[in-house]
Amino acid sequence: MKGQTPLIEVKNLKKYFGESDRFFKRNASIVKAVDNVSFSINRGETFGLVGESGSGKSTIGKSILRLQSITDGEVLFDGKNLHQMSKKELRDLRPKIQFIFQDPYSSLNPRLRVGDAIGEALLDHELCEKHVVEEKVKEVMEICGLSKDQMNRYPHEFSGGQRQRIGIARAIILQPDFIVADEPVSALDVSIQAQIINLFSKLQRQKNITFLFISHDLSVVEHLCSHIGVLYLGTMMELGSRDQLYSKPLHPYTKALISAVPIPNPTLKRERIILKGDIPNPSKPPSGCKFHTRCPYAIDSCKIEVPEFKEVEKGHFVACHLV
Amino acid sequence: MTTTVLEVKNLLTQYHTGDGVISAVNEVSFSIPKGQTVCLVGESGCGKSAVAMSIMGLIDPGAGAVKNGEIFFNRVDLLNIKKHELRQLRGNDISMIFQEPMTSLNPVLTVGSQIMEPIMEHEIISKKEAKRRALELIKLVGIGRSEEIFDSFPHQLSGGMLQRIMIAIALSCSPELLIADEPTTALDVTIQAQILDLLRSLKEQREMSMLLITHDLGVVAEVADYVIVMYAGKVIEEGPVVELFENPKHPYTQGLLKAKPVIGQRQEELYTIPGQVPNLATLKPSCFFSERCEHCMSICKEETPSIQTFDNEQQVACWLYKEVSIV
Numbered sequence: 001m002k003g004q005t006p007l008i009e010v011k012n013l014k015k016y017f018g019e020s021d022r023f024f025k026r027n028a029s030i031v032k033a034v035d036n037v038s039f040s041i042n043r044g045e046t047f048g049l050v051g052e053s054g055s056g057k058s059t060i061g062k063s064i065l066r067l068q069s070i071t072d073g074e075v076l077f078d079g080k081n082l083h084q085m086s087k088k089e090l091r092d093l094r095p096k097i098q099f100i101f102q103d104p105y106s107s108l109n110p111r112l113r114v115g116d117a118i119g120e121a122l123l124d125h126e127l128c129e130k131h132v133v134e135e136k137v138k139e140v141m142e143i144c145g146l147s148k149d150q151m152n153r154y155p156h157e158f159s160g161g162q163r164q165r166i167g168i169a170r171a172i173i174l175q176p177d178f179i180v181a182d183e184p185v186s187a188l189d190v191s192i193q194a195q196i197i198n199l200f201s202k203l204q205r206q207k208n209i210t211f212l213f214i215s216h217d218l219s220v221v222e223h224l225c226s227h228i229g230v231l232y233l234g235t236m237m238e239l240g241s242r243d244q245l246y247s248k249p250l251h252p253y254t255k256a257l258i259s260a261v262p263i264p265n266p267t268l269k270r271e272r273i274i275l276k277g278d279i280p281n282p283s284k285p286p287s288g289c290k291f292h293t294r295c296p297y298a299i300d301s302c303k304i305e306v307p308e309f310k311e312v313e314k315g316h317f318v319a320c321h322l323v
Numbered sequence: 324m325t326t327t328v329l330e331v332k333n334l335l336t337q338y339h340t341g342d343g344v345i346s347a348v349n350e351v352s353f354s355i356p357k358g359q360t361v362c363l364v365g366e367s368g369c370g371k372s373a374v375a376m377s378i379m380g381l382i383d384p385g386a387g388a389v390k391n392g393e394i395f396f397n398r399v400d401l402l403n404i405k406k407h408e409l410r411q412l413r414g415n416d417i418s419m420i421f422q423e424p425m426t427s428l429n430p431v432l433t434v435g436s437q438i439m440e441p442i443m444e445h446e447i448i449s450k451k452e453a454k455r456r457a458l459e460l461i462k463l464v465g466i467g468r469s470e471e472i473f474d475s476f477p478h479q480l481s482g483g484m485l486q487r488i489m490i491a492i493a494l495s496c497s498p499e500l501l502i503a504d505e506p507t508t509a510l511d512v513t514i515q516a517q518i519l520d521l522l523r524s525l526k527e528q529r530e531m532s533m534l535l536i537t538h539d540l541g542v543v544a545e546v547a548d549y550v551i552v553m554y555a556g557k558v559i560e561e562g563p564v565v566e567l568f569e570n571p572k573h574p575y576t577q578g579l580l581k582a583k584p585v586i587g588q589r590q591e592e593l594y595t596i597p598g599q600v601p602n603l604a605t606l607k608p609s610c611f612f613s614e615r616c617e618h619c620m621s622i623c624k625e626e627t628p629s630i631q632t633f634d635n636e637q638q639v640a641c642w643l644y645k646e647v648s649i650v
Contacts, residue, residue, distance in 0.1 A: 052511040053482075159599050160367075189366035189538060191596040194582035198593055216511060223584040223593070246587065260516040261586050262541025266564045274520055275513045278481045 006040035006076075007178060007210045008047075008064065013037045013073035015059050015234075018283075029283040033059040035234040036073075041227070043177075046204060046211040048225030050218055050257065052279050056234040057214045061180040064212065065097050066090065077178065095125050098171035102183035104163030108155040115141075115151025118169045127174065136173060144169040145199060161192035165199065172203060180212045185220060193220075200224055218261050222246055227315075230254045233282055233290045236309060240316035250318045252295050289321065297322055325356040328500050328532045329378070330395040336370075336377045338387030342604035347373040347387065349556035355500065355549075360526060360533040362543045362564075364579075365553035368600055371536045374553075375502050378534075379419055380409050396500065415445040418493040422505035424485035428477040434488050435461075435473030441495045460491040465521055483514035490521065497529065504536045519545055540583055544568060552576050555601055555611035558630060562637030572639040574616045610642060618643055 015034040034056045041047040049057045062068045064075050066082050075082045077097065085093065101107040108117055118140065119133040128136065138148040144165040155163060164184060171179055181200070185193045197220060203209055204224075215221050221228060228245050230238045230253060238251040249255045256273040263270075275294045280286055286293045292302040301321055309319040336348035347370040355361045363371040376382050377389050380401065394401040396417060401409065418441075421427045428437060438457040442448060448456075454473075461469040464487040477485060486506060493501055503522065507515040523546055526533055537543060543550055544564065551561040552573065560573040571577045581594035598615040610616070613623040622642050630640040 052513060161599060189600075190540070190579055191366060191582050192599065194584075194593040194595045197584065198595055201592060218512070219584040219586045222586055223589065256513060258586060260512040262515075262519070262539065262545045263585060263587075264540040264544045264568060264580060264583060266544040266547070266568050268544075272516065274516050276517075278483050278514065279511075 005043060007043045007078055008041040008212070009074070009076040010040065010060070010064060011038050011074040011076070013060065013063060013075065014071040015056075015063050015068070016071045031283045032234050032285065033282065034063065034070075037229075037231070037234070037236050038073075039227075039229050039236065039239055041178075041210055041212060043210055044204075044208045045227060046213055046225045048221035048228040049212065049214045049231060050216060050221050050228060051231035052216065054233070054279050054282060055231040057216075057231055058182050059234075060231075061099070061182050061212060061214050065099055065180055067099070091125075095121065095127060095174040096177045098174060098176040098179045100164075100167050100171050100179060100181040100184050103187055104160055104167050105155075105187075107167055108163060110155055113152050113154060114146075114158070114166050117155070118151075118166065118173055121170065121174055125174070137169075140169045140173045143172070143203075145195070159192075161188055161195060164188060164196055168196075168199065168203075172207065172209070175207075176209060178210045178212070180214070182214045183216070184213075186215065186217065197223060218258055230257065233279065233285050235290055236317075236319065237291065238316075238318045238320075239309075240318075244313070244316040250312065250316070250323045251291075251320050252297050252322075253291050256296075289319070325358070327354045328357050328397060329355040329534070330393075331374070331378070332393040332395075334374065334377055334392035334394065335390045336373050336382060336387060337390050338373075340604060342602065345603035346556050346606075347603065348377060350392075351553070351556075351558050352392075353551055353558065353561065355532045355534060357499075357532055358526070358530045359548040360535055360546050361549045361551065362547035363534065363536045363551050363553060364538065364540065364543055366538055366600060368555075368603070369553040370556040371553050372504055373556075375419065375504050375534065375536055378502065379413060379417065411445070414441045414498075415496045416498055417500045417502065418496070418498040419502040419504065420486070420489050420493050420506045422508050424482055424489050424509070425477070427489060428485060430477050433474055433476055434480070438473075438488065438492050438495055441492060445496050456495070457491075460495055461488075463494070463525075464488070464491045465517070482510055483517065486510060486514075486518055487521070490518075490525075494525065494529075498531065500532045500534065501526075502534045502536070505538070506535070507542065508537070508539070515542075522546065540568075540579060552579070555603060555606065557611060557627075558638075558640065559612065560637070560639045560641075561630075562633075562635070566635050566637050570637070572633075572637060572644060573612075573641050574618055574643070575612050610640075 013034055014036055017031040017033055051057050063070045070083055115137050119137045122128055122133050137151060141148050146165050185196050213225055227241050229236050232253050238254045249258055256275050259272045277294055280293055288304045289302045289307050292298040307319045307321045309317055311317050312323060332352050334348050334351045337344050337346050365371045378394055389402060435457055438460055439453045442453045442456055458469045458473060461472050466472050466487055507518050547564045550564050550567045552559055554575050560576045571580055578596040584593060596615050601611060608627050610623040610628050613619045628640045628642045630638050632638045
């Protein structure tokens, strides 16, 4: 089923903050949260976006679904430019593009029974008759591992993992083509995390949904995603298939990220790259390659020239002078 | 022989909740030898933080209390000493780092004055000398520009920097025991690697003992000498780190290790532990993991298994192994 036509194409996406509100602008500096990012996601694929906090992962996720405006660039959904659609067109498209949030506690209305919360969007978009909503709600609840007699309960009666299941049920009841999942398992315990990850794999297999999976956890991303993009300060540093990225990472930042993940094996000895310092202030990003301040291999030209984002082998892109 | 720094015996800490009294820490015993790192592992609500709070005497008397058991720090009974004696120990001989560096520092005081505070409190020392020590500590935890950082306020620093400051404060009086409650959970992986590296080298330099509380088995494998796994307030398995990871005995420990996706090891599907953590208020005598255990037997639902020691120092509380030993 995995066709090679991209469902989502992101072209030179830019999102700058601090530009438009002239009134407060006196000393305001522009934060380039997303700076010239391009990638595409094929139908049925899961694309992973990784990076430290402040790298612009969530901003990209929100921009793609037009939950916020963009400064420049294009987002194409099935060939149509999402950011040039009229309100009406966008509203008609909304059921096809869905979002799953990180925090299952704050993304549910505490006064809405979960059955109603899950079915809400169906009624809103007038996708089915009122009397069949309940049936559909029960169906997705079951798919998501919730028991259907829980539909009259309120969110506070559920645990974190169950609430994330509710969030997923809310998204998939609309039978979307594309889901952006922003750190959907980060707030969960290990045993629950595994359950939700398996639920995602099941949805991938059974529903042929295309995912953009945003996470800082590289082990989870490796498990779920077929293609991965590594972000640093709003810029894509490396992009490639899972095998390319994990077996032979080329960018020093990708290498450092992978080697920083603790592995549950106390006898394992491996070489680790420990990065110095923190991610720099995004309003004053370093010149040249943004990563040069923390890069253990930086050479002089890294400080001056911005490295080109070039294709080193088919589908494997990297922005580094040393490659 | 190695001396024991901390010894906890049959600790029972209970909280009052809307559902009734719950035993957040249920008959927990362990000890920390000098210079060793002991890790307490478990999921949220298993009581690992409550253990730390009980040791520090920080359980909110309105919410709960230590009901039974003994805690000895260098043979001093922490549960039966006077308040001012405990204050002398806390921050001086035992100190603690919390999960959220952002909320554990006072936002209106400079970082420097907060590092100086415990030094001035516990030692007779001039302000000038205390400042010199504070600057040294800032350098020790790996922050350059110590003068500049000394005068900055918490909101001006990043999470990783603040956690370093917290560590500096904790180390200010050269404690014998450092309790770290999820010290890297709120941080990025790259920063986590820095902090773990720092804790490891500090431990070696200073022969400090450490009680590290975490839910991340990866972190445990990197820093622990000895591991204690908790579930629903009880210790269900413990042992030296290599033995425990290579040969986990309790079904819960096995499940936790299998459920975690590991970099470089791809699986079609992750192992899952079905169900979720039980409500502590409604527990009856049984193995608390029995409802989620795939090896559950009838005895598991009737009696709580006691902890049993194997020859390689591994200890486990599970009926599966009791039977084996009887046969």
